[in-house]
Amino acid sequence: MRLAKDLTPVQPPAHVWAAVQRRLKLTAPRPALFRMRSFALAASIVLVVAVAGLLYWHSLQSVRATVVATVSAKSGEHVWELEVFGKLDRLVAHAAKLPARPAGSDFELWALPKGRAPVSLGVLPAEGAATRTLTPIQSEALANSSQVAVSIEPRGGSPTGQPTGDIVFVAPLRTPS
Numbered sequence: 001m002r003l004a005k006d007l008t009p010v011q012p013p014a015h016v017w018a019a020v021q022r023r024l025k026l027t028a029p030r031p032a033l034f035r036m037r038s039f040a041l042a043a044s045i046v047l048v049v050a051v052a053g054l055l056y057w058h059s060l061q062s063v064r065a066t067v068v069a070t071v072s073a074k075s076g077e078h079v080w081e082l083e084v085f086g087k088l089d090r091l092v093a094h095a096a097k098l099p100a101r102p103a104g105s106d107f108e109l110w111a112l113p114k115g116r117a118p119v120s121l122g123v124l125p126a127e128g129a130a131t132r133t134l135t136p137i138q139s140e141a142l143a144n145s146s147q148v149a150v151s152i153e154p155r156g157g158s159p160t161g162q163p164t165g166d167i168v169f170v171a172p173l174r175t176p177s
Contacts, residue, residue, distance in 0.1 A: 064176070065092075069148050071171040073099060079169065080124055082109070082148065088139040091121060094129045099168075101152060108153040110163060112170075113144035123157045124150065147172050 020026075065083035072078055081094040093109065101107060106126075110118040119141035122132050134142065151158070152165035 066175065067142070067173050068176050069171045069173050071148070071150055071169045080150075084142060088142045089134050090131065091134055092129060092131045093124050095125045095127050098126060104155050105152050105165070106155050106157060107150050107168070108157050108163070110149045110151060111138065111141040111145045112147045112149055113141045114146070116141070116144070118149065118163055120158060120161065121148070123153075145173060
């Protein structure tokens with residue numbers, strides 16, 4: 001090291017460094033291959049983001065109500081809040097302040113499809129909330145309806161599949177804002 005300390009550094013010519021790189025196989029990767037790898041990485045990232053976004057959007061449809069109705073008494077008090085989710089396949093009914101009903105009876109919800117007979121959507125809860133999965137027939141009837149009705153039926157619902165008691169409420173269906 002004592003001999004090297006008195007020497008002045010000398011930069012080798014550029015062709016020398018190029019020859020060393022060739023002999024040691026230290027040449028840079030080809031630009032085309034580098035661009036191809038960059039493109040593949042970018043495409044993969046875009047694909048993952050797109051799939052994640054699609055799955056997120058699809059999950060939101062089952063979380064947000066697509067159709068709602070508020071069944072109200074003549075006094076304006078809310079009796080039930082109805083929410084239909086997804087592609088009209090899940091109904092949630094929230095009971096509020098219910099009117100008196102005859103002993104041994106239930107309130108039953110009906111879809112009123114245009115030009116067709118009413119289709120039962122099930123017995124409404126007397127308190128709290130009830131969730132039910134709708135059949136394809138119920139979903140189709142709801143899709144063709146602009147209103148729902150509530151009738152008083154024997155306990156457990158109409159025995160005939162059509163309203164047998166008085167229709168006590170009619171409410172319009174609307175899309176939530």
